[in-house]
Amino acid sequence: MNKYFLFFLVLLFTFLGCTNNQKNDHFLNEDAHSYANFNDVRITHMNLSLTVDFQKNTLDGKVDVSVDNYTNAKQLILDSKDLTIHKVLLDNGVETSFTLGDISEIFGQPLTINIKPSTKVVSIYYTTSPDAEALQWLTPEQTLGKEHPFLFSQSQAILARSWVPCQDGPGVKFTYEATIKTDSNLIALMSAENGTSKNNDGVYTFKMDQPISSYLLALTVGDLAFASTGRNSGVYAEPAMLEKSVWELNAMQSMIDSAEQLYGPYAWERYDVVILPPSFPFGGMENPRLTFATPTIIAGDRSLVALIAHELAHSWSGNLVTNETWNDFWLNEGFTVYFEQRIMEKIFGKPYEEMLTKLGMGELEATIDDLIKEGNSDDTHLYLNLDGRNPDDGLTDVAYEKGRFFLQKVESVVGRQRFDSFLKNYFKANKFKPMNTERFIRNLNNHLLTPEEEQAININAWVYGPGLPDNALIPYSEELDRVESAIAQYNNNQIMANKIDISGYTTHHWLYFLRGLKNLDSIKMRDLDDNFKFTQTGNSEIACDWFKHCIDNQYDVAFPALSDFLIRVGRRKFLTPLYTRLAKTPQNKAWGKEVYQTARKGYHSVSYHSIDEVLK
Numbered sequence: 001m002n003k004y005f006l007f008f009l010v011l012l013f014t015f016l017g018c019t020n021n022q023k024n025d026h027f028l029n030e031d032a033h034s035y036a037n038f039n040d041v042r043i044t045h046m047n048l049s050l051t052v053d054f055q056k057n058t059l060d061g062k063v064d065v066s067v068d069n070y071t072n073a074k075q076l077i078l079d080s081k082d083l084t085i086h087k088v089l090l091d092n093g094v095e096t097s098f099t100l101g102d103i104s105e106i107f108g109q110p111l112t113i114n115i116k117p118s119t120k121v122v123s124i125y126y127t128t129s130p131d132a133e134a135l136q137w138l139t140p141e142q143t144l145g146k147e148h149p150f151l152f153s154q155s156q157a158i159l160a161r162s163w164v165p166c167q168d169g170p171g172v173k174f175t176y177e178a179t180i181k182t183d184s185n186l187i188a189l190m191s192a193e194n195g196t197s198k199n200n201d202g203v204y205t206f207k208m209d210q211p212i213s214s215y216l217l218a219l220t221v222g223d224l225a226f227a228s229t230g231r232n233s234g235v236y237a238e239p240a241m242l243e244k245s246v247w248e249l250n251a252m253q254s255m256i257d258s259a260e261q262l263y264g265p266y267a268w269e270r271y272d273v274v275i276l277p278p279s280f281p282f283g284g285m286e287n288p289r290l291t292f293a294t295p296t297i298i299a300g301d302r303s304l305v306a307l308i309a310h311e312l313a314h315s316w317s318g319n320l321v322t323n324e325t326w327n328d329f330w331l332n333e334g335f336t337v338y339f340e341q342r343i344m345e346k347i348f349g350k351p352y353e354e355m356l357t358k359l360g361m362g363e364l365e366a367t368i369d370d371l372i373k374e375g376n377s378d379d380t381h382l383y384l385n386l387d388g389r390n391p392d393d394g395l396t397d398v399a400y401e402k403g404r405f406f407l408q409k410v411e412s413v414v415g416r417q418r419f420d421s422f423l424k425n426y427f428k429a430n431k432f433k434p435m436n437t438e439r440f441i442r443n444l445n446n447h448l449l450t451p452e453e454e455q456a457i458n459i460n461a462w463v464y465g466p467g468l469p470d471n472a473l474i475p476y477s478e479e480l481d482r483v484e485s486a487i488a489q490y491n492n493n494q495i496m497a498n499k500i501d502i503s504g505y506t507t508h509h510w511l512y513f514l515r516g517l518k519n520l521d522s523i524k525m526r527d528l529d530d531n532f533k534f535t536q537t538g539n540s541e542i543a544c545d546w547f548k549h550c551i552d553n554q555y556d557v558a559f560p561a562l563s564d565f566l567i568r569v570g571r572r573k574f575l576t577p578l579y580t581r582l583a584k585t586p587q588n589k590a591w592g593k594e595v596y597q598t599a600r601k602g603y604h605s606v607s608y609h610s611i612d613e614v615l616k
């Protein structure tokens, strides 16, 4: 070969290598749920300065966004929803023009800002709407203390844009700092470095030095107190809840330690949990450094703490290695349920974990049946197609439980040791980066699986196919087998409730029991309630499963308690199945609508949007 030609080839490949690398470094797959032009200009840092106004229910102030302009773009397109934009300045001085595009009910409006290729910082002055979908403003009466108002945000999946103009796709990561001004008798907390006590001036500053996605931006303001639960963990709650919460969550520090042993160092320094008022629409939300949690896990017997293991696990799967788009949601949740299962096994033992896993399979089977019945079989795939739809539609047990059982299958084929070391490397190699389904599978094939193993698992069937593949492991639990025989006898009318041996029953035995009951009638409902006092239970999970039977069997005795529950608790996972059952008969639907008239005011938008649909 001619040496000039060789030289030319070397140059060519160096050039191709560079552009290719450059592309790989920042290029993101298209995100159907964001208007942002993040492959041209990318947000790298945000500085928020906001005043919390409990009179108007607004946040008001500005955000300075620092950008990296890859393509000399002349426009920065951000996501926004229901925001009033007052003005936009470039590099802290010159005002620039901007436009807000057409309004989409799901996606909001693109905010298009004219910038220069040299622009480094864009300052956006804005006010949120009192109806901002991420934010819930609570009156003092809606809190435990009854004295102070309360605010919390819920940004996942695409609601961050309703309180911060941003590139609201999970693939974009940025660091942030913030100054939040509020009433002097309240404390503000964010998904960032937090203080532990109130300031006299009500001004709080925050720093998040690790890059995060917009769906992890979070703020809560209220009368909250702090208590430590260990070396780098603690709990915030309203003062009257604090002691109970600390007692309930005493396993937190050992969960962190176990998680680190499993998958490597915890990357976020502190791990704290804030117990919110009961209107919080989810069980938990993995806001970095500060998980937001429902008070319904404070059951008084520590039986619902798997939720903390779950949110903590997101500190690796989700917050470090993040689903690139909402179509890859299972990479966040499936990994996290698998990871949660491993933490629970380590701390509470195999029999406990087996109960959780078997309950999970029950939920998955029911969800798959429903989705297929509704003609939504495509939504039973792990890799979803949510384009044009609300990404909330992907929030089903498929991402969580089918995802978990897929990873469990991989583990069983390659052995725990190999799988663990693969996962540890995977988190290390991909930390602070987005991940998509295709790349993950390539990772599995390149770094873990032999061709035979690949065949035994059948990745395609799991990821791109419907339902539960027939090579799924069948969960086994000796504890729940005991319940199984009680269920069989009770369903076959062989025994009454007082003859059921309930010694050693925990919340999970009861849930399994309730879910297995069939052919109930008013006599049996009364028999169950007289013996087990389900209507009076203080355990929200048990209450929800019991109330389902109450509605299906028109057990009116429980309806006042059901009404209280629907008014007090705003967690969507409980509300949707209950209102859906109520909507099945005209009489119950009317009753449900009446309850909803009072309850709706107390719900976060995530919940009332869902229930509006159910009762319409």
Ligand code: BES
Pocket (backbone or CB within 6 Å): 156, 157, 281, 282, 283, 284, 285, 286, 306, 307, 310, 311, 314, 333, 392, 395, 400, 573
């Ligand atoms: N990140 C989710 C909550 C979420 C998902 C909010 C998608 C909005 C859109 C959180 O980690 C979660 O999964 N919470 C569960 C609890 C868990 C134990 C399954 C919940 O809230 O029920």
Ligand code: ZN
Pocket (backbone or CB within 6 Å): 310, 314, 332, 333, 336
């Ligand atoms: Zn989760």
